[in-house]
Amino acid sequence: MKRNFTLIILSCLLMQCTKSSTSSSTLSTTASASTDGKGGSTARFAIAGNYLYSVDETSLKAFDISDPIHPVLKNTVSVGFSIETIFPFNDKLFIGSSTAVYIYSIQDPAKPAALGTALSPTVMRRCDPVVAKDTVAFATLRANAPCGGTRSILAVYDIKEITNPIEKGTLTLQEPYGLGYDDDVLYVCDKMVGLLVIDIRRPYNPVVIKTITDATFSDVIPYNHMLICWTDAGIKLYDISDNRNPVFLSNI
Amino acid sequence: MKRLMIPFTACVVIALTACTPDQNAPMEGQAYVPVYYSEQNIQQISTDLPKVTTDPGKIYAYGNYIFQNDKNSGIHIIDVSDKKHPRKTAFINIPFSNELAVKGHYLYADNYKDMVVFDISDPERPVMIKRMENVFKPVNQDYPPYINVLFECPDASKGVVVGWKLEMVKSPKCRR
Numbered sequence: 353m354k355r356n357f358t359l360i361i362l363s364c365l366l367m368q369c370t371k372s373s374t375s376s377s378t379l380s381t382t383a384s385a386s387t388d389g390k391g392g393s394t395a396r397f398a399i400a401g402n403y404l405y406s407v408d409e410t411s412l413k414a415f416d417i418s419d420p421i422h423p424v425l426k427n428t429v430s431v432g433f434s435i436e437t438i439f440p441f442n443d444k445l446f447i448g449s450s451t452a453v454y455i456y457s458i459q460d461p462a463k464p465a466a467l468g469t470a471l472s473p474t475v476m477r478r479c480d481p482v483v484a485k486d487t488v489a490f491a492t493l494r495a496n497a498p499c500g501g502t503r504s505i506l507a508v509y510d511i512k513e514i515t516n517p518i519e520k521g522t523l524t525l526q527e528p529y530g531l532g533y534d535d536d537v538l539y540v541c542d543k544m545v546g547l548l549v550i551d552i553r554r555p556y557n558p559v560v561i562k563t564i565t566d567a568t569f570s571d572v573i574p575y576n577h578m579l580i581c582w583t584d585a586g587i588k589l590y591d592i593s594d595n596r597n598p599v600f601l602s603n604i
Numbered sequence: 605m606k607r608l609m610i611p612f613t614a615c616v617v618i619a620l621t622a623c624t625p626d627q628n629a630p631m632e633g634q635a636y637v638p639v640y641y642s643e644q645n646i647q648q649i650s651t652d653l654p655k656v657t658t659d660p661g662k663i664y665a666y667g668n669y670i671f672q673n674d675k676n677s678g679i680h681i682i683d684v685s686d687k688k689h690p691r692k693t694a695f696i697n698i699p700f701s702n703e704l705a706v707k708g709h710y711l712y713a714d715n716y717k718d719m720v721v722f723d724i725s726d727p728e729r730p731v732m733i734k735r736m737e738n739v740f741k742p743v744n745q746d747y748p749p750y751i752n753v754l755f756e757c758p759d760a761s762k763g764v765v766v767g768w769k770l771e772m773v774k775s776p777k778c779r780r
Contacts, residue, residue, distance in 0.1 A: 357718070374629075380616075389664055389665060389705065389706045390664070390665045390666075391662070391663070391664045391665075391667035392662055392663055392664075393704055394662065395664075395702060395703065395705075396702075397660055397703040397705040397712065397714075398705065399705045399706075399707050399712075404705055404707075404712055406703065406714075406740065408740060408741045409749060410733070410741075411741075413739065413740075415719070415739075417707065417710075420707065420708055420709075420710040421710065421721055421733050421734050422710070422734065423719060423721065423734070423736055425736070425739055434749065445708070491677075515739065527643075531708045557738065571662070571663070573664075573665050574665060575665040575737050576665075578664055578665075578684070578687060580665055580670055582660060582661075582663050582672075583660070584660065584701060585660070586657045586660050586672075587660070587663065587670065587672060587682070587690075589684065589687055591687070601687045601688050602670070602687065602689065602690055604657075604670070604682055604690045604692070
């Protein structure tokens, strides 16, 4: 009996050894502080877990990339019309179209399921990129068609009840494109005005702190204390260790 | 009160008619022009030395690297370990590519209708390791994805329409 017991213990120890050796992480050489990558709010590709999601004008596709070199197309979901962007947040996908923001659950990553649709009562058309933070979603709605009849705004939605998003705040903008946040600061690209640094401590009452007018900004990615800006002239990098006060680093 | 009604009605009428679309297309004006690509070259992919960004596109951040698409032509790989002195390490030529995402050592991009995967363990020498054909929907071949716009009518003999560019055009014939 004693012998058996020792054997069991031994085999357990062995198993543990083999287990830890196989699970030794394959940390990428390119990764540093954050091991996850991040795209912009105007992207049509997004990676969440072991899945890559893509949106075209009408549909959402789910690719399994657990075997990174052999992606498998698992599903194509019909979403709507004039879809422009996709933004992953926790177990959800926020899909921006020219009329609405669609919210999908990816609890089953291979089968995205529709949860809700956010519409802005003040802007009937021209919905653009969207980002989500906790129980709030931010979208820029651009109305630059000659007879759009509506204004361009930053819309703030309460998404506590995900199946019923409610617009709770707006901020008037000129010609907004991409956006991104770092903690309680939101960065919004406005092609007419510049890069707006916005205080979102009270998310439904966004307040512009300052405007950076160094370039024509299209989109931003706040990433590892760095603000990566896509501009007409290339990339501009800012240090956002103090996120309310971006400090210019370099042009690429 | 009644006196005010007439100017008010006139205002409403003016405001409403001001927004009806102009039936006479201008001689020269902004219109969408098809971007063509010959189908036989569309899958040609190669790795190049770093080069100047010509038409900056979407970006993706991963670790100490930034990847930037050059619209319809490929992807720049940029090392930002030294944030004040970023350094391009390579350029991947990918015809009609506009989207990208990175995970681990792998870069995913679109190449017209296909998805392509690159091994980027060596950021100076990315290597294509996989192509998934016909997973993406091509751009509409007949008209741009906007309404109430003027555009140059596409000509199929010039190749595949891979996108639309807003340009100054002399009497664009098509309207949507």
